[in-house]
Structure formats: structure tokens, C-alpha cells
Amino acid sequence: MQQELETLKDWIDHSDNIVFFGGAGVSTESGIPDFRSVDGLYNQQYDYPPETILSHTFFRRNTEEFYRFYRAKMLALDAKPNTAHKKLAQWEQEGKLKAVVTQNIDGLHQAAGSKMVYELHGSVHRNYCQKCGAFYDARYMLESKGIPKCEKCGGIIKPDVVLYEEGLDDATMRGAIRAINQADVLIIGGTSLTVYPAAGLIDYYNGNKLVLINKSVTPMDSRADLLVQGPIGEIFSQL
Numbered sequence: 458m459q460q461e462l463e464t465l466k467d468w469i470d471h472s473d474n475i476v477f478f479g480g481a482g483v484s485t486e487s488g489i490p491d492f493r494s495v496d497g498l499y500n501q502q503y504d505y506p507p508e509t510i511l512s513h514t515f516f517r518r519n520t521e522e523f524y525r526f527y528r529a530k531m532l533a534l535d536a537k538p539n540t541a542h543k544k545l546a547q548w549e550q551e552g553k554l555k556a557v558v559t560q561n562i563d564g565l566h567q568a569a570g571s572k573m574v575y576e577l578h579g580s581v582h583r584n585y586c587q588k589c590g591a592f593y594d595a596r597y598m599l600e601s602k603g604i605p606k607c608e609k610c611g612g613i614i615k616p617d618v619v620l621y622e623e624g625l626d627d628a629t630m631r632g633a634i635r636a637i638n639q640a641d642v643l644i645i646g647g648t649s650l651t652v653y654p655a656a657g658l659i660d661y662y663n664g665n666k667l668v669l670i671n672k673s674v675t676p677m678d679s680r681a682d683l684l685v686q687g688p689i690g691e692i693f694s695q696l
């Protein structure tokens with residue numbers, strides 16, 4: 458373990474083109490639960506699994522129930538960036554890191570100071586009226602009741618979050634692909650790499666310093682040049 462950390466430190470010290478690709482595990486240490494890990498709590502409070510509620514069809518047909526879940530489970534606005542978020546922002550300021558690619562929608566990388574962030578699944582901090590396109594922040598969504606409506610035209614507001622059945626944003630995908638394709642060191646953390654098409658991004662990496670940081674085994678372990686096992690916050694605190 459110590460040896461792996463030393464190698465990772467060395468790669469980071471000598472690179473000015475690091476890209477980080479992260480998933481839900483990056484934010485769990487900020488108190489944001491991975492909604493995919495369905496527990497008894499969900500089953501008691503909701504009639505459908507999260508994957509159903511967070512789908513395009515469900516949003517259209519059961520908008521009020523969608524927002525009941527969304528406000529309770531997706532809008533953790535009091536969460537603060539953790540060690541991993543802060544370290545990544547610091548590396549960017551030092552000119553070492555080029556981009557963060559994330560599957561998270563919580564905005565914690567930007568809260569930590571990161572500028573170049575590709576949010577593959579969108580952000581809870583951007584919400585738009587479906588009729589007139591007016592912008593609303595996450596606080597407005599949290600404080601709304603029932604179905605959030607536009608103050609200007611009465612249209613229904615939709616979060617700029619990629620729901621199940623919806624495609625990823627083209628420009629975001631292109632930017633993420635370019636950053637990964639050109640990266641010297643690619644660090645992947647806090648994702649089980651099972652969600653496509655995001656998981657396919659790893660195929661665009663051309664280098665020989667692919668680092669996987671994870672608590673448990675992933676299907677991609679064999680492709681890593683360096684495997685670091687442990688909670689991501691704990692690992693980053695030692696870098």
C-alpha cells in the first residue's frame with residue numbers, strides 16, 4: 458500500500474497534465490449518499506426504485522412524486538467539499554491538473570474551487586423553465602412546494618440533470634473525451650465504472666499512468682497501471 462502511494466505521489470509530482478474522473482464515492486464522504494445503493498429507507502418511503510423515479514418517463518407522468526424524491530434525496534445543499542475535492546482544486550491552481558470529469562451532480566468540485574469540470578450527468582444547481590428557459594438555482598427548487606413552477610410564465614421547471622432514458626450532453630462528452638485523450642496521468646476514483654456510456658470514457662486514454670482508487674474491486678482493475686485500494690478521502694489526504 459505504501460509503495461502504491463509513493464508511486465502515485467511521484468507521478469503527480471512530475472505531471473502537469475493530470476485528469477481526474479470520479480463518481481459517487483467522491484461525494485459520499487461529504488455526506489451525499491449514492492442513490493443507487495437502494496436501502497430499506499427508500500422502500501419504506503417510495504413506491505418505486507430510484508432508477509424508476511429518476512427517469513424521463515417518470516418525470517413526465519409523475520412530476521410531483523419525482524420532486525418529492527428529488528428534494529429529499531438529491532438536493533443536499535448543506536454538503537461541503539471534502540479532502541478529495543479540495544486537493545483536486547489545488548492541483549488545478551498549481552497548473553498540474555487539466556480537468557475533472559464527474560458523474561456527480563452536486564457541484565462540490567466547483568464549491569472547492571475547480572474551474573474545468575465536465576459534469577457528465579448535469580448539475581442540481583442549474584434548473585430551467587421548460588417553457589421560457591428562465592434559470593432557477595437549487596435553493597429555489599428546495600424551497601418550492603409540489604411541482605416547481607416558473608415565476609415568469611408558470612411553466613414547469615426541470616433540473617439540468619441527465620435522467621435515465623436521456624442522452625448525455627454532446628459538448629460535455631466531447632470535452633471530457635478530449636481531456637482524457639490528452640491526459641498524461643488519469644486518476645479514476647469513487648466509481649464502480651459500471652455505468653455506460655460514462656464508463657467507456659476510459660477507452661480514450663492513451664497514456665501509461667492509469668490510476669484506480671477504490672474501496673472495492675471494479676471490473677476495470679486489470680486495466681490499471683496502478684491500483685490503490687482505500688477510501689478516496691483517506692488516500693487523497695496522504696497525497
Ligand SMILES: [Zn+2]
Nearest residue numbers: 586589607610
Ligand atoms: Zn418560464
